[in-house]
Amino acid sequence: MQVVRLWPLRPTTTITTTTESRVSGGAAQTEQAVVAVDANGADLGPSEVIAGVRAAAAQGARILLFGPAGQIENLGPLGPRVELVDAPVSIAKSPDPAKAVRAAPEASIVQAAKAVGEGRAQALVCAGGTGAALAAGLFNIKRARGIHRPALALPIPVPKQHHPVTLLDVGASVQARPEHLVQFAFMGAAFARAVLGVENPRVALLSNGEEAERGSDTVVRAGTELASLARDGRVAWVGNIEGNDLVGGRADVIVCDGFTGNIALKLMEGVSQTVLAAVRDAALSSWRGKLGGMLLRPSLLAFREQIDPEAQGGAYLLGLRRLAVVAHGRFGARGFAQAIMRAQRGVHEDVVGATHAALSDAGALRSAPMSADPASLTGE
Numbered sequence: 001m002q003v004v005r006l007w008p009l010r011p012t013t014t015i016t017t018t019t020e021s022r023v024s025g026g027a028a029q030t031e032q033a034v035v036a037v038d039a040n041g042a043d044l045g046p047s048e049v050i051a052g053v054r055a056a057a058a059q060g061a062r063i064l065l066f067g068p069a070g071q072i073e074n075l076g077p078l079g080p081r082v083e084l085v086d087a088p089v090s091i092a093k094s095p096d097p098a099k100a101v102r103a104a105p106e107a108s109i110v111q112a113a114k115a116v117g118e119g120r121a122q123a124l125v126c127a128g129g130t131g132a133a134l135a136a137g138l139f140n141i142k143r144a145r146g147i148h149r150p151a152l153a154l155p156i157p158v159p160k161q162h163h164p165v166t167l168l169d170v171g172a173s174v175q176a177r178p179e180h181l182v183q184f185a186f187m188g189a190a191f192a193r194a195v196l197g198v199e200n201p202r203v204a205l206l207s208n209g210e211e212a213e214r215g216s217d218t219v220v221r222a223g224t225e226l227a228s229l230a231r232d233g234r235v236a237w238v239g240n241i242e243g244n245d246l247v248g249g250r251a252d253v254i255v256c257d258g259f260t261g262n263i264a265l266k267l268m269e270g271v272s273q274t275v276l277a278a279v280r281d282a283a284l285s286s287w288r289g290k291l292g293g294m295l296l297r298p299s300l301l302a303f304r305e306q307i308d309p310e311a312q313g314g315a316y317l318l319g320l321r322r323l324a325v326v327a328h329g330r331f332g333a334r335g336f337a338q339a340i341m342r343a344q345r346g347v348h349e350d351v352v353g354a355t356h357a358a359l360s361d362a363g364a365l366r367s368a369p370m371s372a373d374p375a376s377l378t379g380e
Contacts, residue, residue, distance in 0.1 A: 032062055033347035035340050036112040036121035039067025041092030041129065042336070043329040049127065050075050052336025057081040061340050064121045066108040087111050092329075097131030101139055109133060113140035116322050123343035124324040125314075127336070130171045133317065133326050141320045144356055146365030149173045150319030151184045152258065152326060153191050154265065158247045163196045165247055169258040170265045170315055176257035181205065181222035183364050185235060187318045188253035190358035194349045195316075195342075196252075200236050204251035206260060207240040214240060218257070234362045314339045316346065323352055 037053060039046040046067050053063055057079050065078070069086035078084060087108035094100035101110055113136035115121045124141065126133045134150060143150065152172045155164035166188045173180065185203045192201040205223050207215035212223055223240060230237035238251050246254060246264060256264070283289045314327035314335065323346045327339040346352075359365050 032060070033122040033344050034062045034064055034120065035123045035125055035343045036064045036066065036115045037336075037340060038092075038109045038112045038124075038126035039065055039072060040087075040090035040108045041127040041132070041329060042327075042331065044332070046072055047075060048332050049336050050078070051333030052331075052338075052340065053082060054078065055333060055337035056340035056344075059337075059341060061344050063340065064112070064115055066112045066115075085111065091132050092127070092129040094129065094132060097129060097135040100132065101135040107132075107136075109136045110140065113137050113324075116324070117141045122322060122347045124317075124322070125327065125336070125339045125343050126324070127314075127327040127329050127331060127339075129329075130326055133324065134172050137317060137320050137324050141322050141324065144319055144321050144352065146356075146359065146367070147319040148180045148183055148366055149176070150317055151180075151187055152261075152315040153188055153318050154315040155196060156247060156265075156268070158249065161249055163192075163198055163252070165251065166192045166196065166201075166253045167246070167261055167265065168253070168255060168318070170261040171258045172317065173258040175259065176218065178218050178221035178225060179364075179366075181218065181255050181257070182225050182229075183319075183359060184255045185222075185226055185237075185253065186359045186362050186364050187355050188255060189235060190355040191316060191318060191351060192252050193358075194351050194354040195346060198252050201252040202236045202238045202250070203253045203255065204238050204241040204245075206243070206246070206254050206256040206264065208242065210240050210242065212239065222255075229362060229364075314342075316342075316351070318351070318355055321352065323347055 037049065039049045042049050050072055053065055057063055061081065063082045065082055065084045066087040068088035069084055072084060087106065089104055089107045091097070091100040091104050091107045091109060100107070104110060109126050109132050112124055112126065116124045117140040124137065130152065137150065150172050151169040153166050153168035154170045156167055157164050168184050168188045169176065189201040189203055192198040203226065205215070205219055205226070207219050209215065212227070213220060219240070226235060226237045229235045241250055241254065243264065246268065283292060314325050314331070317324035317326055323343060325339045325343045325346070327335055
């Protein structure tokens with residue numbers, strides 16, 4: 001492992017998953033976090049990741065960057081706040097992520113996750129294959145004690161609403177049991193409080209009907225448990241919602257298995273892109289359209305900015321011993337910069353500790369410790 005560029009590192013403070021690591025306001029008392037970034041995996045190659053790294057470093061972030069050193073150095077200087085480690089091997093698109101992580105310890109995502117697990121960095125940012133990020137996280141950062149499975153939590157921007165809606169899981173677990181969905185509910189609520197500033201997050205399950213008896217057996221059983229916990233005041237449970245209410249403002253946290261969540265997410269992305277393209281084409285179709293487009297342009301640009309997924313920085317992989325943020329592979333520089341800054345803020349706000357404490361307070365932690373076996377990759 002060749003270190004190409006180095007800034008003077010000070011000893012870093014280990015982030016724990018206990019309530020003792022938090023203080024009033026939810027912020028962990030640590031010095032500035034180091035974020036480990038995997039430069040491989042982006043659809044447009046390392047160049048956009050590096051541009052995002054530079055932008056984040058300019059805002060004060062400290063970054064441990066893993067990627068092809070020769071290619072990255074040709075893109076220009078990184079600056080004194082970035083340490084570059086030569087790691088040209090990528091397994092982001094591997095069809096068997098768990099096997100690839102075991103077989104390629106030199107891969108950039110594996111080295112980045114290992115740096116977080118060893119405490120050389122306090123958060124991970126990567127792009128591309130979710131499976132590789134999950135496997136590398138499970139093997140090297142490890143599952144937090146009492147967690148059944150990690151979940152990918154994505155803040156979805158909602159027009160005319162002060163904060164995004166948190167949807168989880170959006171791809172970490174293809175299948176889930178009722179106790180997994182219950183844990184996801186508390187993970188999402190803790191995340192919404194710590195990161196998005198939602199004081200009392202309303203939690204719902206995504207189903208094919210609002211009635212408590214609608215949905216799969218897993219959804220029905222999870223809903224029954226959440227309703228019971230709500231009677232004790234441990235969760236602000238609002239029941240089931242259907243797909244048309246994902247961004248309707250009825251809930252702040254929406255819970256589902258990773259298969260359902262990933263399809264819902266991609267559907268929303270596709271529809272929003274199609275609608276924006278149709279509006280643009282209509283505005284250019286005639287002189288009247290062009291005139292109207294000129295008048296509407298400031299409002300349309302503001303709307304596009306509001307729903308831009310890059311503004312959220314990607315999905316948060318919750319349930320590990322330290323924080324990971326998984327950026328969309330097609331993000332540009334802005335999205336990767338946001339992912340790094342969100343990861344740094346997540347460490348400062350102690351998202352890991354807040355999530356674990358909420359699960360403990362609700363009695364939603366698994367009593368026996370889990371192994372690091374990445375069962376969620378196989379849909380166990």
